[in-house]
Amino acid sequence: MTPEDESFDNNLIERSLSETGLIPAAPLGFKSGFVGIVGRPNVGKSTLMNELVGQKIAITSPIAQTTRNRLRGILTTPAAQLIFVDTPGIHKPQHQLGEVLVKNAQIAMHSVDLLLFVVDGAVEVGKGDRFIAELAKHCPIPVILGINKIDQQSSNSETIVASYTDLADEYGWMIALFSAITGDGMEALLQQLIQRLELGPYYYPPDLVTDQPERFIMGELIREQVLRLTREEVPHSTAIAIDRVDEEPTLTRVLATIHVERPSQKGILIGKGGSMLKEIGTSARQQIQKLIAGKVYLELFVKVQPKWRYSRSDLADLGYKVENS
Known part of the structure; x- marks a missing residue:
């Protein structure tokens, strides 16, 4: 790699720091923290993070297991800074790559301040959801059960939502209903996330949207x-x-x-x-x-x-x- 390559491959945070200077001090009452986004493959985690951040930083595809690396998206509002950690879908691995992906997702669950457990609101709760719920139960942090794809619900939507409500009640979790595609319910979700965060500093410059090179x-x-x-x-x-x-x-x-x-x-x-x-x-x-x-x-x-x-x-x-x- 040449010096020119290295200079271009600087992390986006380094670029932002050079342009804006030091990270500012957070105002009184400011909240911040890392929010892990977990769930089965293809429930819309990456689409959700892109919508929350307001910019495309994670790739999306109708094919399951699109996300492979732990990717951080950063949203800074006047009241809080949320660092979203997008993770690979948790599934039964079929090869060494799959084992690495699932292991990284599980590690992420224990290294964040708040967990957003995303499920597919177009279908009832399944075995995969219950498996992840058991993993989340052992995380000593708040959990919000995010029911995505409400725009795709059919006539039995009440039955579907009830199945997830029962799951959330079993573990004492809050519920948020939204659509990452249409944006419905996103503002309410954001407020729920901020509500569960602790007071904290800016971890990144306010204008940064990701920490990936x-x-x-x-x-x-x-x-x-x-x-x-x-x-x-x-x-x-x-x-x-x-x-x-x-x-x-x-x-x-x-x-x-x-x-x-x-x-x-x-x-x-x-x-x-x-x-x-x-x-x-x-x-x-x-x-x-x-x-x-x-x-x-x-x-x-x-x-x-x-x-x-x-x-x-x-x-x-x-x-x-x-x-x-």
């Missing part, structure tokens, strides 16, 4: 387009490595490699005459341009790395490891 988010935006355009053909066998970033006065050049497990997946990603890879690159480039607010040249490569999800060393090389609490 730009390179990480670039890779996630590329992976999002792979999921969106290939759907079930190349589900979770992809990992993105940002190989190089060169920042020029009027253009940012990004070189990235998409790692897959089988040659057939490589063929799908490239497509006939390179058509699929071109479409992925075009869509990802547009998203990255929004991230950095500038023009981007993106070049993608595809590499076959057999069974990388089952190898601890490969996982570590690609940035997946059990995080510290």
